[in-house]
Amino acid sequence: MLYAILKMIYRLGLRVFFRRLEVRNRHLIPDQGPLLVVSNHPNTFMDPIVTASLLRQPVFFIAKSTVFGSGFQNWMLRQMHLIPIHRREDNPDQPVSNEEAFTASFRALRQGKTLLIFPEGNSYNQRRLRKVKTGTARIALGAEAAAAATLGVRILPVGLNYSDPTRFRSDVFVNVGEPIQVAAYASAYEQDGQAAAQALTDTIRQRLESLIIHTPTDEEDALARQVEALYKDQLAAAIPIPAPEHIRDFLLTKAIVRGINYFSQTAPEQVAALKHDIHQYTLQLRRLRLHDALLGKGRSTVLGRSAFGLFLLLLGLPLYLYGLLHNYLPYIIPSRVARAATKEEEWYAPIMLTVGIFSFPLFYALEAWLLWEWLQPPFYKLMLYLLSLPLSGFFALGYWNTLLHTQAHWLLLRLFFRRRNVVEELRKQRQCIIVQLEQARQAYMAQQEGE
Incomplete structure (x- = not known):
C-alpha cells in the first residue's frame, strides 16, 4: 500500500519537476516478470523514481545496505520494496556476503516479480557509463539455472539522459532497449559460470552505452x-x-x-x-x-525581439507579481533544503522533488485557508483561487526566463551601437x-x- 501511494505521488511530482519526460520504445517494457531492469545511474534517487514510474507492475529495488538502519527504518524500506545488498566499498574491513540479497532476488524472480538494479553501483553526475559490475548477471543466471532454464528471466536495459540533472523544469529522455533473454546464456553458464556472467555483463554494458550519451572523459x-x-x-x-x-x-x-x-x-x-x-x-x-x-541574429532582429520581449514583460508584470507572491517560498524552500542537506550535486534533484511534493501543497492549503478566514469567498471562488496558484507559478517561471532572454537581447543591442567591432570580431571567431x-x-x- 505504501509503495502504491508513493508511486502515485511521485508520478505527479515528476510531471511538475520536469519540463519534458520523453520515453523512446515504451512498447518494449514488459508488464510482468520475471524481469530485471538495469539502468545507468547519474542522478541518485531520481533514477529509480523515473524508471519505476514507467512500469505498470510493482518494482523491487536492489539498494546498498548502508541505507538500512533501525528496525522501523528497515520495515519502512522493505515496505517500499528495497532489498539490501552489501558492497565492499561500504565496509572495506569486513567480509562481504550477499547471500541474503541473492536469495531474496531469486525468490522474487521465481514469483514473477520485477527487480530494478543499477549495475554501476554508485551514482555520478556524468554523461558516461562507469564500470558495470557482474552482480546483475549473476542474479539473472543463478535464478535461471535454478529453474533449469525454464523461468524466462529477461533483462531490460534503460538509458536515462538528463538535460540538466540538478535543475527544476529540465528534460529527461528515457531510452528503452530490447530485453535480453537470459536463457540464451544458460548452457554457457553450466560450463563456466564466471565466463558466462562476464559475457552477459559485457552485453549489458554494450546495450546501456548505446542507450545513453557516453563520453569517455x-x-x-x-x-x-x-x-x-x-x-x-x-x-x-x-x-x-x-x-x-x-x-x-x-x-x-x-x-x-x-x-x-x-x-x-x-x-x-x-x-x-x-x-x-x-x-x-x-x-x-x-x-x-x-x-x-x-550572435547569429542581425541588428534588426535583435531590436525587434528586444522590443517585443519588453512589451510582453510589461503586459505580464501584474500576473508575474501575483505568481511570485504565492509561489516564491514553496519554490525556493526545496532548493535551500537540498543545498543545506548535501554538497553532492547528484542528490539535489531528488531532494528538491521530495521536498517540493510537500512544500507546494502545504503552502497552497495555507494560502487558501488564509483567504477563507479573511474574506470567506463562495466555494467556487475559493476553488478558482486554488487553481490559479500553480498556474500563476508556471507563468512566473516562464516570465523570469523571458526576462533573462530579453536582458540578453538588450545587452547585445547595446554592443551593436557602442562596440560594434567587438560583435563583428566575435562573429568572425564563431x-x-x-x-x-x-x-x-x-x-x-x-x-x-x-x-
Missing part, C-alpha cells in the same frame, strides 16, 4: 557540450533525421561524441586547436554576458569555429563512406 564531455551549443542546429540541417525532436537531439549528440572520439585518436592536434578556439570564444561571451545563440566543425564533419563522413 570529462574533457571530451565538455567539448561535446560546447560543440552541441555551437553546431547542433547546423548539423541538424545538414543531416535531416525523420524522428521526434527528443530522439533527433539524442542521435545528433551521439554523432558529435563519436566524431570527437574519432578525431581525438586520429587528429589530436586538430582537436586541441578547436578546443583552444572554442575556449577563447566562450570566454569572451562570458565576459560580455552574452549567449552564442544571439564563423571560424563553424568552418572547422563543418570541415571535420565532411572529413568524418568521407571516412565513414570509405570503410
Whole structure:
C-alpha cells in the first residue's frame, strides 16, 4: 500500500519537476516478470523514481545496505520494496556476503516479480557509463539455472539522459532497449559460470552505452557540450533525421561524441586547436554576458525581439507579481533544503522533488485557508483561487526566463551601437569555429563512406 501511494505521488511530482519526460520504445517494457531492469545511474534517487514510474507492475529495488538502519527504518524500506545488498566499498574491513540479497532476488524472480538494479553501483553526475559490475548477471543466471532454464528471466536495459540533472523544469529522455533473454546464456553458464556472467555483463554494458550519451572523459564531455551549443542546429540541417525532436537531439549528440572520439585518436592536434578556439570564444561571451545563440541574429532582429520581449514583460508584470507572491517560498524552500542537506550535486534533484511534493501543497492549503478566514469567498471562488496558484507559478517561471532572454537581447543591442567591432570580431571567431566543425564533419563522413 505504501509503495502504491508513493508511486502515485511521485508520478505527479515528476510531471511538475520536469519540463519534458520523453520515453523512446515504451512498447518494449514488459508488464510482468520475471524481469530485471538495469539502468545507468547519474542522478541518485531520481533514477529509480523515473524508471519505476514507467512500469505498470510493482518494482523491487536492489539498494546498498548502508541505507538500512533501525528496525522501523528497515520495515519502512522493505515496505517500499528495497532489498539490501552489501558492497565492499561500504565496509572495506569486513567480509562481504550477499547471500541474503541473492536469495531474496531469486525468490522474487521465481514469483514473477520485477527487480530494478543499477549495475554501476554508485551514482555520478556524468554523461558516461562507469564500470558495470557482474552482480546483475549473476542474479539473472543463478535464478535461471535454478529453474533449469525454464523461468524466462529477461533483462531490460534503460538509458536515462538528463538535460540538466540538478535543475527544476529540465528534460529527461528515457531510452528503452530490447530485453535480453537470459536463457540464451544458460548452457554457457553450466560450463563456466564466471565466463558466462562476464559475457552477459559485457552485453549489458554494450546495450546501456548505446542507450545513453557516453563520453569517455570529462574533457571530451565538455567539448561535446560546447560543440552541441555551437553546431547542433547546423548539423541538424545538414543531416535531416525523420524522428521526434527528443530522439533527433539524442542521435545528433551521439554523432558529435563519436566524431570527437574519432578525431581525438586520429587528429589530436586538430582537436586541441578547436578546443583552444572554442575556449577563447566562450570566454569572451562570458565576459560580455552574452549567449552564442544571439550572435547569429542581425541588428534588426535583435531590436525587434528586444522590443517585443519588453512589451510582453510589461503586459505580464501584474500576473508575474501575483505568481511570485504565492509561489516564491514553496519554490525556493526545496532548493535551500537540498543545498543545506548535501554538497553532492547528484542528490539535489531528488531532494528538491521530495521536498517540493510537500512544500507546494502545504503552502497552497495555507494560502487558501488564509483567504477563507479573511474574506470567506463562495466555494467556487475559493476553488478558482486554488487553481490559479500553480498556474500563476508556471507563468512566473516562464516570465523570469523571458526576462533573462530579453536582458540578453538588450545587452547585445547595446554592443551593436557602442562596440560594434567587438560583435563583428566575435562573429568572425564563431564563423571560424563553424568552418572547422563543418570541415571535420565532411572529413568524418568521407571516412565513414570509405570503410
